Amino acid sequence: MRLLIATSNPGKASEYRAALEPCGFELSSLADFPPLAEPQETESTFRGNARLKADYYFEQLAVPCLADDSGLEVDALGGRPGVRSARVADSDRQRIAVLLSWIHEAEAQRGTLPRTARFVCAICLRLPEGRIEVEGTVQGQIIDTPRGSRGFGYDPIFYYPPRRKTFAELSPSEKNRLSHRAQALRRLLAKIQTSRQAANPRRPEKKRKGSQSEASRSSLRLCNLA
């Protein structure tokens, strides 16, 4: 399937490329098309913004489009910056400094606060026949001193306890298996497989109680995301 990855964020684009190209998707990027104004992300949810972007590029360019919206929800900040994660400041380094300053301010006013946080990713795949929408999340903790040089965005202060590393210390392939984007992609691939089977029901699938569907298992095998 040919697919436009509708993002101008190079960090995200390379993660999608790494995950989807081995699955046989032929990916194009916005750079392969004449320049277009970016749509305003006016919705208050990740899902709403992903849908808004996928619909916009599909209507402008008439090709299957994958768009996402993602960000960081920090519990001590009541879920901020959330859908505004990219708008906190102009560079990753500044975004991290501003976020930490907000947490320190909140702690100065309210005492010790939980450092729990989660990355959220909503993906909308817009096809001529309709939309497929999924979400993925990954839980972690915000640390005060950035660690690691990989990844992008808030990765250096997002500590992932099961690996005892920040996301910026994970190898790209580890992050591509564990991240919120990977979770959402797994769900997307399973849904694509299910809808292909629904459109071509010659080999009905036997459901086994408590197990993943064959569609979902073969998507995972196909893309090495399991």
Ligand code: IMP
């Ligand atoms: P979007 O382009 O509106 O989805 O903005 C997402 C913003 O959230 C990015 O600019 C990053 O600051 C942050 N973000 C999303 N995903 C990640 C990630 O995997 N690692 C680190 N930061 C992320």
